[in-house]
Each structure stands twice: as structure tokens, then as C-alpha cells.
Amino acid sequence: MVVSIIKKLFTSYGLVGAFGIVALIMHVAYYIANAIGQKRMGSAFAIIIGLILAYIAGKYTGGEKGLADIELFAGLSLLGGGMLRDYAIISTAYGVKFENLKKAGLVGVISLIVGVFFSFIVGAIIAAILGFQNPVDITTIGAGAVTFIVGPVTGSALGASSEVIALSIAAGVVKSVLTMIITPLIAPIIGLNNPTAAMVYGGLLGTTSGVAGGLAATDPKLVPYGAMTATFYTGLGTLIIPSLGFLLVRAIFS
Amino acid sequence: MEIYGMGIISLCMFIGTFLGNLLGELLGVSGDVGGVGMAMLLLVLISNYMESKGKPFPERIAKGIEFVSCLYIPIVVAMASIQNVLAAFKGGAVAFLAGGLATIGSMLLIPLISRSVHLKKVAK
The missing domain is CATH 1.20.5 (Single alpha-helices involved in coiled-coils or other helix-helix interfaces)
Known part of the structure; x- marks a missing residue:
């Protein structure tokens, strides 16, 4: 009886339950961060704990939505879903100086174009090296290295098989997860400590969730700058990869 | 009132996402091209304009916006846990x-x- 009431609480008050779960994760993360004397790493630890829990839940349920596939934690898909994520990202733009954006405007555009092509070319080269010969497959996997949305969009536009599309999604997920984890570690080395560099970073990496998580763990003040350019990346990718990118690959491989 | 701040973000989000979807349609890409970015730009322009006029948002409106941006990291943690x-x-x-x-x-x-x-x- 008690169990069923508790279960009902979690399922009918999903969002409230999610607030509680995230608060608990963050408390544990900041406790660890304090214990090792790295207070600023708190949010990075929280993100990593989230990813580990998502991995465990994926193993346990066989689903695709991490912890949210466990009925009790389904509310997390509302709190961590696209709607509230975008709403909160937009709010971080408050306090940004227009001057800073203007200064980095052109370089932001350049980094977007370089970023999309760079990731695509790297992904396509890896696919070719590992034995894929069909231009459609190579393009689709390259598109997955852009983001996990560009991959399937490109794959279905070109008529790739579902295995290849799944691979392209996996490549995109690797990119976004890795971005969340290594950004705070690599930030001092690559000079990611000012608004201009953050805009370049958003334009080059482009995975919205990766950039959002990576910058949050590095320096929350940089979030709006990176997020602003990153949000154009997937759109640009879905525009140029299935068209220009495919023509390029086909010219080389057939 | 704090809710006005939250409403301003909603307004920016809807206008930006509308423009993003419109741009997507025009480019022949299904979906949203840069809608969130345009929404952010709009919020930056509005708040910078008000400040340049010497009339920044009243404290309680600003608090509403800041409350949402405080939720940003917890939201990202929730997002990580559902990947x-x-x-x-x-x-x-x-x-x-x-x-x-x-x-x-x-x-x-x-x-x-x-x-x-x-x-x-x-x-x-």
C-alpha cells in the first residue's frame, strides 16, 4: 500500500519529483567537489553523475531516454526536455552586452561554417577509413559527427539504411556527451575564458546539449555566448550536408 | 512583478522560434533554424535598449528573468540524465x-x- 502511494506520487507529480532528484544529484556533486577542494567543479560533477545514471538506466531498461525510462523518474524528461532547456537558455541572454556580440559576430559566423564542415569531413574520413564505400553511408555518418539531428535528417533524405542512421546518431551522441565531459578540462588550454572564445566554441562544436552542459560546467557566465551561435549549427548542418556535403562526397567516392 | 520577467522570456522565445521556423521553411529545411539564438538576440536588444534609455527593467522583473537562468544548470543536469x-x-x-x-x-x-x-x- 505504502509503495503504491509513493509510486503514485512520483508519477503524478513528475516535475516536482524531478526537482527533488536533480537537487539531490547536485547536492551529492557539490559535496564531492567540496571534499576534494574543487568547488567550481560542482556542476561538472553533477552533469557527469547525470550521465552515469543515464547509462545505468539505459542498461537496466533498454530504453533510449536514460533515467526518464524508469517510470518513477519520468518527470526528468519534462525538466530536462527541449522546452525548458531552451526557455532557460534564452533567459541567460539577460545581462549580455550587445557590444560583445557585435565584436564577435563575424567570427561567430566563420566558426559556424568551419565547424559544420570540419566535423562532417572528419566523420566522413573515419567512415571511409573504417570500410564504408557507399557515398550515402559516408555522408550520413559524417553528418552524424555534425550533430545527432543532422545525421538522421541527412540519412533519411538520402535513403540510408537504418543501421547506418543508428550509427550516425551514435556518433552525434558521442560528440555531445564528450563535449559535456571534456570542455571544463580543456577550457584553460584552449583559452575558453572570454565571450569571443565562447561564441567560437559554440559555433565550432554546435551540439546544443553538449555546449550547454560544457559551458555550464566551465563558467556559467559564458553560456549565453556559446549557446547563441550553437543554436544555428544544426540548422546550417541540415541545410548544407545533405546537399553540398553529399555532392562533395559523391564526387570523391564514385 | 516577477512573472512579467518570465513572460518577457516567453515572448522572446515565441517570436524567435516563429522566425526560426519561418527561416527553416524558406530554406526548405524542416524545423527551426536558429530560433533560440534569435530569441536570445531579441532579449539582449530589448534589455540593452531599455538600459540605454536609462530605464532598465525594474528589480522584480529582472528577478523573474534571473530566477529562470538560475534553473539553467539544474535543467542541464536533468538533460544529462536523460541522454x-x-x-x-x-x-x-x-x-x-x-x-x-x-x-x-x-x-x-x-x-x-x-x-x-x-x-x-x-x-x-
Whole structure:
């Protein structure tokens, strides 16, 4: 009886339950961060704990939505879903100086174009090296290295098989997860400590969730700058990869 | 009132996402091209304009906006916990190398591009 009431609480008050779960994760993360004397790493630890829990839940349920596939934690898909994520990202733009954006405007555009092509070319080269010969497959996997949305969009536009599309999604997920984890570690080395560099970073990496998580763990003040350019990346990718990118690959491989 | 601040973000989000979807349709890409970015730009323009007029948002409106941005990190943590991390590990060598090298390579390009801006500025 008690169990069923508790279960009902979690399922009918999903969002409230999610607030509680995230608060608990963050408390544990900041406790660890304090214990090792790295207070600023708190949010990075929280993100990593989230990813580990998502991995465990994926193993346990066989689903695709991490912890949210466990009925009790389904509310997390509302709190961590696209709607509230975008709403909160937009709010971080408050306090940004227009001057800073203007200064980095052109370089932001350049980094977007370089970023999309760079990731695509790297992904396509890896696919070719590992034995894929069909231009459609190579393009689709390259598109997955852009983001996990560009991959399937490109794959279905070109008529790739579902295995290849799944691979392209996996490549995109690797990119976004890795971005969340290594950004705070690599930030001092690559000079990611000012608004201009953050805009370049958003334009080059482009995975919205990766950039959002990576910058949050590095320096929350940089979030709006990176997020602003990153949000154009997937759109640009879905525009140029299935068209220009495919023509390029086909010219080389057939 | 704090809710006005939250309403301002909603307004920016709807206008930006509308424009993003419109741009997507015009470009023949299904979906939203840069809607969130345009919403952010709108919020920056509105708040900078008000400040330049010497009438920044009243404290309680600002608090409403800041409340939402405080929720940003918890939301990102929730987002991390619902990723398909298992798929990333299961994708095998192709997925790992394609995604991984694209990520690390892109990161190493950051100083190249941001430094080139810096040099241009110094040259000027």
C-alpha cells in the first residue's frame, strides 16, 4: 500500500519529483567537489553523475531516454526536455552586452561554417577509413559527427539504411556527451575564458546539449555566448550536408 | 512583478522560434533554424535598449528573468540524465572515432579562430 502511494506520487507529480532528484544529484556533486577542494567543479560533477545514471538506466531498461525510462523518474524528461532547456537558455541572454556580440559576430559566423564542415569531413574520413564505400553511408555518418539531428535528417533524405542512421546518431551522441565531459578540462588550454572564445566554441562544436552542459560546467557566465551561435549549427548542418556535403562526397567516392 | 520577467522570456522565445521556423521553411529545411539564438538576440536588444534609455527593467522583473537562468544548470543536469549514453557506448568504433575526433578537433580549432580575431584587432 505504502509503495503504491509513493509510486503514485512520483508519477503524478513528475516535475516536482524531478526537482527533488536533480537537487539531490547536485547536492551529492557539490559535496564531492567540496571534499576534494574543487568547488567550481560542482556542476561538472553533477552533469557527469547525470550521465552515469543515464547509462545505468539505459542498461537496466533498454530504453533510449536514460533515467526518464524508469517510470518513477519520468518527470526528468519534462525538466530536462527541449522546452525548458531552451526557455532557460534564452533567459541567460539577460545581462549580455550587445557590444560583445557585435565584436564577435563575424567570427561567430566563420566558426559556424568551419565547424559544420570540419566535423562532417572528419566523420566522413573515419567512415571511409573504417570500410564504408557507399557515398550515402559516408555522408550520413559524417553528418552524424555534425550533430545527432543532422545525421538522421541527412540519412533519411538520402535513403540510408537504418543501421547506418543508428550509427550516425551514435556518433552525434558521442560528440555531445564528450563535449559535456571534456570542455571544463580543456577550457584553460584552449583559452575558453572570454565571450569571443565562447561564441567560437559554440559555433565550432554546435551540439546544443553538449555546449550547454560544457559551458555550464566551465563558467556559467559564458553560456549565453556559446549557446547563441550553437543554436544555428544544426540548422546550417541540415541545410548544407545533405546537399553540398553529399555532392562533395559523391564526387570523391564514385 | 516577477512573472512579467518570465513572460518577457516567453515572448522572446515565441517570436524567435516563429522566425526560426519561418527561416527553416524558406530554406526548405524542416524545423527551426536558429530560433533560440534569435530569441536570445531579441532579449539582449530589448534589455540593452531599455538600459540605454536609462530605464532598465525594474528589480522584480529582472528577478523573474534571473530566477529562470538560475534553473539553467539544474535543467542541464536533468538533460544529462536523460541522454542515450548507452547508445554512445554501443555505437562501436565508427561512432566513437567519428564523434570523438570531430569533438576534439573542433575544440583545438578554437584558439586558432579566436586568436586570428585577436591578431586582426591588434593589426588595426
